[in-house]
Amino acid sequence: MAKTDKLISTLKEIVGEASIIRDPDKLRAYALDGKQPKVAIFPGKIEEASKVIAYANQQHLAIIPMGSGSKMGIGGIPEKMDIVLSTRRFNRITDCDSDNLTLSVESGITLNEVQKHLAKEGSGYFLPLDPPYTDKATLGGIVATNSSGPRRLLYGTARDMITGIKAVFPNGDIVVSGGKTVKNVSGYDMCKLLIGSFGTLGILYEMTFKLLPLPEKEATLLIPFVNRDEVNGFVHEVIHSEFIPASIETLNVVAVKKIKYPVSMPANGNYLIAIGLEGISEGIERQVSGLSNMGKRHGALEAVTLSSEKHHAFWIAIRDFPQDLREDYPNLISLRSNFLISKWGEILRNYEKIAQGSGSDYAFICHSGNGILYSYILPEKNLRSKIGSLIETIEKLKSEAVKNEGNLVVESSPLSIKKKVDVWGQSRSDSQIMHRLKEQIDPAAILNPGRFVGGI
Amino acid sequence: MEQEKMVEELAQIVGKENVLSSETDLMLYGYDASLFRGKPDCIVLPGSTEEVSKIVKFAHANMIHVVGRGSGTNLSGGTVPTKGGIVLHFSRMNKTLEIDIENQRAVVEPGVFTLLLKNQLARYGYVYQPDPASEKVSTFGGNFGENSGGPHCLKYGVTTNHILGAEIVLYDGEVIQIGGKALDNPGYDLTGILVGSEGTLGIATKLILRIMPKPEAVKTMLAIYNSLEDAGKTVSAIIADGIVPATLEMLDRLTIKAVEESIHAGFPLDAEAVLLIELDGLNDGMERLAERIMEICKKNNAREVKAAKSEAERAQLWAGRKGAFGAVARLRPNYLVCDGTVPRTKLPEVLSKVVEVGKKYKLAIANVFHAGDGNLHPLILFDERNEEELRKVHLAGSEILKLCADAGGTISGEHGIGTEKMKEMFFVFTPRDIAAMRKVKKAFDPEDVYNPGKVLPETEEPLSA
Numbered sequence: 001m002a003k004t005d006k007l008i009s010t011l012k013e014i015v016g017e018a019s020i021i022r023d024p025d026k027l028r029a030y031a032l033d034g035k036q037p038k039v040a041i042f043p044g045k046i047e048e049a050s051k052v053i054a055y056a057n058q059q060h061l062a063i064i065p066m067g068s069g070s071k072m073g074i075g076g077i078p079e080k081m082d083i084v085l086s087t088r089r090f091n092r093i094t095d096c097d098s099d100n101l102t103l104s105v106e107s108g109i110t111l112n113e114v115q116k117h118l119a120k121e122g123s124g125y126f127l128p129l130d131p132p133y134t135d136k137a138t139l140g141g142i143v144a145t146n147s148s149g150p151r152r153l154l155y156g157t158a159r160d161m162i163t164g165i166k167a168v169f170p171n172g173d174i175v176v177s178g179g180k181t182v183k184n185v186s187g188y189d190m191c192k193l194l195i196g197s198f199g200t201l202g203i204l205y206e207m208t209f210k211l212l213p214l215p216e217k218e219a220t221l222l223i224p225f226v227n228r229d230e231v232n233g234f235v236h237e238v239i240h241s242e243f244i245p246a247s248i249e250t251l252n253v254v255a256v257k258k259i260k261y262p263v264s265m266p267a268n269g270n271y272l273i274a275i276g277l278e279g280i281s282e283g284i285e286r287q288v289s290g291l292s293n294m295g296k297r298h299g300a301l302e303a304v305t306l307s308s309e310k311h312h313a314f315w316i317a318i319r320d321f322p323q324d325l326r327e328d329y330p331n332l333i334s335l336r337s338n339f340l341i342s343k344w345g346e347i348l349r350n351y352e353k354i355a356q357g358s359g360s361d362y363a364f365i366c367h368s369g370n371g372i373l374y375s376y377i378l379p380e381k382n383l384r385s386k387i388g389s390l391i392e393t394i395e396k397l398k399s400e401a402v403k404n405e406g407n408l409v410v411e412s413s414p415l416s417i418k419k420k421v422d423v424w425g426q427s428r429s430d431s432q433i434m435h436r437l438k439e440q441i442d443p444a445a446i447l448n449p450g451r452f453v454g455g456i
Numbered sequence: 457m458e459q460e461k462m463v464e465e466l467a468q469i470v471g472k473e474n475v476l477s478s479e480t481d482l483m484l485y486g487y488d489a490s491l492f493r494g495k496p497d498c499i500v501l502p503g504s505t506e507e508v509s510k511i512v513k514f515a516h517a518n519m520i521h522v523v524g525r526g527s528g529t530n531l532s533g534g535t536v537p538t539k540g541g542i543v544l545h546f547s548r549m550n551k552t553l554e555i556d557i558e559n560q561r562a563v564v565e566p567g568v569f570t571l572l573l574k575n576q577l578a579r580y581g582y583v584y585q586p587d588p589a590s591e592k593v594s595t596f597g598g599n600f601g602e603n604s605g606g607p608h609c610l611k612y613g614v615t616t617n618h619i620l621g622a623e624i625v626l627y628d629g630e631v632i633q634i635g636g637k638a639l640d641n642p643g644y645d646l647t648g649i650l651v652g653s654e655g656t657l658g659i660a661t662k663l664i665l666r667i668m669p670k671p672e673a674v675k676t677m678l679a680i681y682n683s684l685e686d687a688g689k690t691v692s693a694i695i696a697d698g699i700v701p702a703t704l705e706m707l708d709r710l711t712i713k714a715v716e717e718s719i720h721a722g723f724p725l726d727a728e729a730v731l732l733i734e735l736d737g738l739n740d741g742m743e744r745l746a747e748r749i750m751e752i753c754k755k756n757n758a759r760e761v762k763a764a765k766s767e768a769e770r771a772q773l774w775a776g777r778k779g780a781f782g783a784v785a786r787l788r789p790n791y792l793v794c795d796g797t798v799p800r801t802k803l804p805e806v807l808s809k810v811v812e813v814g815k816k817y818k819l820a821i822a823n824v825f826h827a828g829d830g831n832l833h834p835l836i837l838f839d840e841r842n843e844e845e846l847r848k849v850h851l852a853g854s855e856i857l858k859l860c861a862d863a864g865g866t867i868s869g870e871h872g873i874g875t876e877k878m879k880e881m882f883f884v885f886t887p888r889d890i891a892a893m894r895k896v897k898k899a900f901d902p903e904d905v906y907n908p909g910k911v912l913p914e915t916e917e918p919l920s921a
Contacts, residue, residue, distance in 0.1 A: 097801075098696075099692060099695070099696055099800075100799040100800050100801050101695060101800075102799070122696070123696075123697075123698050124698075156613070156617065159616075159648055160613055169892055173888045173891065174888065175889050175892040176885065176886070176889050179864070179865070179866050179884065180799050181797040181799060181829070181831075181865050181866050181869065182609065182610070182797075182829040182830070183605050183609055183614060183826070183829050183830070183831045183870055184866045184868070184869065185603045185605075185652045185868050185870055185871070185872050185873070186866045186867050186868045186877075186881065186884055187873060187881060187889075187893050187912070188657075188893045188896055188897075188911070189603070189648055189649055189651065189652050190649070190892060190893065191648075192616070192645045192649050192651075193644055193645060193649045193896070196645055197644055212700065213698035213699075213700070239560070240557070240669055241669065242669060242670075242671070242672035242738065243738075244737065279737075279738075280738070280740065280741035280744075280745065282738075282741035282744070283740045283741050286738060286740045338639055338640040338641065339638050340558075340637055340638055341558070342558040370639055371559075371638050371639060372639060372640060404638070405636055406636075406638040407638075407642055409642050424643075428633065429631075429632040429633050430632045430633065430634045430646055433626065433632060433899065433900065434644050434646070436899040436900070437644060437895075437896065437899040439899070440895040440896070440898050440899040441892070441896075441899075452643075453642050453643040453644075454643070
């Protein structure tokens, strides 16, 4: 095909033949939601990415950015898919300035590699991010999807850590926002717009993060409960107290069974609260005993404390829960609900009722201090016959969240379901202004078309 | 439109008593805490979101500009109506709508004074963390517009990390809800792009804030130095030791003199610099951390380090810091405060360069700053009635900002670009960066209704398609 040939030859000129995949067999690995790109490219310099994007903009070719691909399934089905642009070769640490508590990296580097590097710097530092796909996820992908984990309770998410971004905009412009300083109000905060924009406004190239010194001590408390009201009461007291846990996660029995860490739960236990603690040694010791006692007062069963390797292994298992689960259940449906913090117990109760009615097993893991609940539907073998009822269930779960000032996002699901639901949940009054932003920044709609909120 | 007609139409929306247009009023609302002056066509005081929407709709339909205003403590001219238009003044929309402890949120109208809410929260044992020095009188609408900072930013972040949602009136009067009490609502981070947009993209009529339980314990220390450089080095040393205090503030000799004369905070008059350091969190281990800090100070030649022994002592130390800007009025009638920010480790070198700039232009400079996050506030002292001094002051200010940009920092840490620093935007941005921001402006306010002539400088270079 003449058009594709022209495309390939232009791309060859920009990135070099070695950095292109055009073989349809090999391109299958880059397919998404039943669509396959014409070519996948691996630029080595930002100028190459800039030229490719400028060309695509002129030619109205759709670009799908990709890090390690761990979260490619999130979002709507792409309207078009011409070029997959991989950030894999943008994998350097460009400035590690631990004295200033800042780190600048290219978007294709994995968080894992960054953490390993930081731990060895000086007296030891870290990026307080703990999203899923511990081994694979690139910082570009993490930031583009605003991916986070349990420790967001204490440390926040990407928007609380990023001070600067360099990105390639849809017209090919290389644009800088923010910088190295913690305080910066020069111009508009474009970083905030790019974070969580799912590659629809620009392709992240380099990001500057705030760092923290590694905590003196870390520990985990695993506290089982029989009764949901007791759990609710306990969590309520914790979050309004002077204690400063790094994370508070509630798991139901199914989640406890499926998590890739040997948690011993008493036979009559129905919920497990996992509290992560990190900070000054004296503070950790105090909180371990204080929270254990508090748990007992609320009817908890025997608590277990984890430290060192067991502590780390446990939290990796929690972080990687979605990917571990999908290995066993390829048709896994994972949902993220957000809502008012205080309603989590009530929502969990209603979700459990809906789950019981549906006939499938549900694993629930809740960021109980933040008002965010992950529901994992483990579908049975014969999916096709269940699609109608699954969609109905998702609608019920969504309206429960919306009732509590939140929403529900379908983070992963089989294509048959994706085709029939709006994965981004209920649309709101700010949808139109989002479209206007997209129209101004990406008028030719070349970046990830159709995959974001409102069909952006 | 003629002023008389405008006033008449607006009076229909808010009532006659809530539209101001006398010469005195036009002058009073034509300035803020910067050195710029403007003149509005009139001032309107809305009482509700509905009124704001109607006013903006009217303004849009008649091609009249709109400039939002809280208490006008803005330091870069963001609140000055440099191109005329309607000043939308929020003093009547000053209710705390909700303190929702259960969900750890507060909802306020834009005219609420920051400190007022904090005092209300104290009754519940809760806090709103950002603490701009102007908090006694600055409003949440203003904080939202400027992305205000304050000493607690080092540990807790700035305003944008504590505003989770808002009700916004767009350029044509449309009212939308962005963000919310719940976290992670899907879509672009509209709250994030609007905070710090200096009233040029949208006007907030309701703000949803993040609040949290008060830390159990706080420890405030004062370290006294015979050299500014040693104080600067201490700041880096504390961070390098793995301690992130809640605040790390610095004042120099000239500032101390002014502060002691008016506030008597207990700062020694013969010190070259003082460091105000505060730790907060659980009680356990705080004593040990504080000792570590004091050791670091002494290692860096602090001649004395003392800890506040009571809440009253602590309050006195903070009064000294927070009253610093006001206090320097004793020295000269006017000041130009620079807001450059640099990476922390560059502080000592940049500080000595700032001293050089003062010598070059023969201007006295008092230094106050958020040393922990590298945000300087050199206060260039002068008398604005002296035209020659005024001219030199602007040159000196610009030179200081260039220093900061060249040191890998930025030109504004918390006071905003407004009209004051528009030309300096090119110290840190290329025309392409500005073009990208202009697209955001076009999306939100295609007809330039809101606060025209602020933040984004004109770019002459041809922009790519």
